[in-house]
Amino acid sequence: MTNYPQDTDQDDTLRLCTGTSIILSAAATLMLDGQVVAIQPGLQSLGRCSANGAWSLLPSGAQGFECSYNMVVEGWYHHTVGFAVTNAPCGFDTLFVMRSDSIYVIPLPNVQPIFTTNGPPYLCPGDTVALVGSCANCTASEWIGSGFVSVSGDTAWVIQSGNFTYGGVATDPSGCGQPGTTSIGVNWNPLPTLFVDPLDGIICPNDSAMIWTNAPGGDWQWYGPLGPLSVYNDTIFTSQQGFYYLEMTDTLGCQVTSQPILVTDYATPYLNVFPDNVICEPGETTTLQVVTTSLSSVLWEAPFAGSNAIEQVVSQPGIYTVTVNACAITTVLSVQVYGNTANAELTVPGPFTLCPGDEVTLIATSGQAIYYWEPGPIFSNSITTDTAGNYLLVVSDPFGCRDSLWTQVTALPDYDQLAFVDTDFCVGEPMFAVVSGEPEITWYGDAAQTQVIGMGNTLDMGVAQQSTTVWVEQIVGQCGSGLLEVDLIVSVPPDAPVMTGPYSACVGESLTLAPANPTATGYAWITPQGTFAGQPLVIDPVALASEGSYTIQAINPGCAPVSASFIVTVNIPSSLSIGNDTLICPEARRCSPCPATFSHRSGAVAQRTR
Secondary structure (H helix, E strand, O other): OEEOOOOOOOOOEEEEEOOOOEEEEEEOOEEEOOEEEOOOOOOEEEEEOOOOOOOEEOOOOOOEEEEEEOOOOOEEEEEEEEEEEEOOOOOOOEEEEEEEEEEEEEEEOOOOOOEEEEOOOEEOOOOOEEEEEEEOOEEEEEEEOOOOOEEEOOEEEEOOOEEEEEEEEEEOOOOOEEEEEEEEEEEEOOOOOEEEEOOOOEEOOOOOEEEEEOOOOEEEEEEEOOEEOOOOOOEEEEOOOEEEEEEEEOOOOOEEEOOOEEEEEOOOOEEEEEOOOEOOOOOOOEEEEEEOOOOEEEEEOOOOOOOOOOEEEEOOOEEEEEEEEEOOEEEEEEEEEEOOOOOOOEOOOOOEEEOOOOOEEEEEOOOOOEEEEEOOOEOOOEEEEOOOEEEEEEEEOOOOOEEEEEEEEEEOOOOOOOEEEEOEEEOOOEEEEEEEOOOOEEEEOOOOOOOEEEEOOEEEEEEOOOOEEEEEEEEEOOEEOOOEEEEEEEEOOOOOOOOOOOOEEEOOOOEEEOOOOOOOOEEEEEEOOEEEEOOOEEEOOOOHHHOEEEEEEEEOOOOOOEEEEEEEEEEOOOOOOOOOOOOOOOOOOOOOOOOOOOOOOOOOOOOOOO
8 A cells, every 4th residue: 555644535536745745655554375474584575666667675565665756846746665575595586566646746945034234344353343243034043153252133244354154944834944054255355455556567777666555545655775764655656666555544544464565676688498499399389478567568570570478388499589678778589499300320320231240330411419339338439249129329419409311231041151172282183172061152263253263162173283263153042142252272393301310319408309301381290199290209308108009191281291209218317326425625627437337429528517
């Protein structure tokens, strides 16, 4: 069942104050086998306040709820409510019922409070003023808020400026009404305003400025940068720059003080440039501002010819000039705005392709203030690289503007490069010049490359007769060896080395071994202590390990070596003693016999003097 609890006389009509909501009450009765039952545990009840509105879960066991509806104009209002019982989420059974009801509503107007407030609009510092409020149709009214010294009934006393609120509630005989507020403002008594002539407050050379007030009152006392002035009216004249202010008594009898006013001496105009006088990038601008201390006439020259603006925004480099006339003094101001002169260029433009083993030097053109490269940074006007990649050159001009240039370096893959393998030959033998490397190889008989004499890694020159010169070049894609000159050396077989000794030495001595016929191009030695090249072979000092078999090889390029072998003997010297008697008189001689184990070496003399 449904009902409107506000319809106390049950005449299907509601008389409601404007802004009041319509209340509809809904209650459900559950019957089981003809008996009224309550909602059992495990069941949930839901309600909604319109035919298609959302369901709302009701408190556990609730079988009723209320709905609230807006009331706008007089007329019939129709409402539909729904009630449901479900065993969800454990089950899937739901019982629900919908009911509709209607009521006729008559809106009653709300009466507005009628306020009156009185009080002075101004307040002197230190004074107290009374504010009085009243409401002609309020059942209750009062002063609201803070800032009051005291309140008695409808009267409030304040000692400071501000807006103060008075409020109340008005109700008509039908009970309709609403609260309302009003406010009254109290301001500090106005301060005297100072004026100056000339308007900009600038004292031109050999001139003065006039300062005055139009505020009513009296008892004027002026103050300047040097203290009180002996002027007691509403106007002063001065040629001294600085701040001036006035103390006086206004028409309320308040002592008031004006805000200070500044007068300044004339100063030469100048141009203020911001952020700076350099334009580096497209779209950047510079602002030129005329700064002057006096009302001035301003006249710009081209490209702003005829303009009298205080500021100009420029986007192009150049010289800008403006004429300023102030205090009958003409000043011509000029400023130069610089553009971007940075230019990132290479003396040899890229991109570059490197063959294996090659490198490239990137050199920037001259004339810039700062150079640096990335990856890095490397501060230099050039870099040398053998690595593929993208290299960034950044340059700056003297004003800090920059320019940049990317250069690509590509490295070709490695390949088997040309190398000489066999260019020495023996007379009378086959003469095959051999080089290694990928076989894109051409042989030439002249440096002008007009006579092609072979292709590939091997050049057949027949039987070796005499030395000659050929030229060879390898080309692999974009890379190559360049034209290389090759000397093919033809040698005769070497003579067998002839060794004549000596082949023995004592430990600690020096032994020199050399062939008696050193006609070969080169010699190699195979010794107990390793292999050596060249001749003669000097063993110094001789050691026990020096003893053994020696082989010498005579070598001519391209021919088989010819060798000879011999044995080197190393002798160990025995100790020599002449006994314990080592005294000898002056001018005397002593002869000691040589032991049997020692032999005499011709030309060798052993002496000892003591």
